[in-house]
Amino acid sequence: MKFISLKKIIISVAVLGVLGALVSFRGNFIPDLSFQKDNTTEDNNLGGLQESLHPLSIEYMRQQTYPGSDITIEQTLPSASNYNQYIASYKSDGLQIYVLLTVPQGTKPKNGWPVIIFNHGYIQPTEYRTTERYVAYVDAFARNGYIVFKSDYRGHGNSEGKAEGGYGSNAYTIDVLNALSSIKKYKDADPNRIGMWGHSMGGGITLRSMVISKDIKAGVIWAGVVGSYSDLLNNWRRKDLSRSEAGAPHWATGWRQRLIDQYGTPEKNQEFWNSISANSYVKDIFGPIQLHHAKDDSHVPFNFSEKLNKELQEVNKPVEFYPYEGNDHNLTNSFNIAMERSIEFFDRYVKGGDNE
Secondary structure, eight states: OHHHHHHHHHHHHHHHHHHHHHHHHHHTOOOOOHHHHHHHHHHHTTSSOOSSOOTTSHHHHHHSOOOOOOOEEEEEEOOOSSEEEEEEEEEETTEEEEEEEEEEOSOOOTTOEEEEEEEOOOOOTTTOOTTSSOHHHHHHHHHTTOEEEEEOOTTSTTOOSOOOOSSSOSHHHHHHHHHHHHHHHOTTEEEEEEEEEEETHHHHHHHHHHHHOSOOOEEEEESOOOSOHHHHHHSSSOTTHHHHTTTSOHHHHTHHHHHHHHHOOTTTOHHHHHHTOGGGGGGGOOSOEEEEEETTOSSSOHHHHHHHHHHHHHTTOOEEEEEESSOOTTOGGGHHHHHHHHHHHHIIIIITTOOO
């Protein structure tokens, strides 16, 4: 009996000791569930949108701030017929981004000059120069009484940061939204009369910017990469990716497989792919859009603009669509008429009646 009693005592003491330790431990322990949460999210990511918003998603972009900065004049360039031009810079994500800035000569309107933010298409970042390419485009808008603000984007030319491409990263869209905030602060600009023009990749950036910001009064897109992400995956350079994108750096093309590996295909995870596609949010666009696209465009499918036109019409958004026969990606054979239409559109929706 003594042996049994002693055994019971030993067991009781041991149990009490363990319980005491647990109570003491619990009083000072805050469990870290982040690892468990991440695992749960990973396991379920083929079934829908992750619990935390992906940086590419439109909702995530809307929740961020884009303060921009004051604009610094870095170099004064030779003046044109009726406007001055400069190489300037502004801040985006703490990076110094260079920009081509044109400012009309003459008497400034009471509230400042109307503005066109100019989003260029894909150019090898190492070959990009602020004052090269798109010269005739910029000149046409500048001569017609607009401030033109053409961002290099990060990693291009002398701009700081790493070039990340326009589709697997929001970096360039962030740079453009910070450009928007920066030009609103500029002394000669009217912050309430800002339009946006984009070509090719820059057209996609324009569309994304317009579903994020309410400050863009109108947008004009030439040969834009404006398909949904499902279209970008399945209907753009899909069959001949290696040849058609030969020479493009891996970061410019590798985003496709990276996102598929992480989230599955659009067929398996439609919610995710819709969440990062501006096309899913066209009902929220805050200004009219004008689309231009050559039917024989060999770089970006004509169908992208055709579908966007239909999507905008379906949600009763004002849109104009101009298809062009016998033209290339740059609308070379119809440049003059396309530019006339673009300027008239901006005059109507951005410049308005304040032409003092």
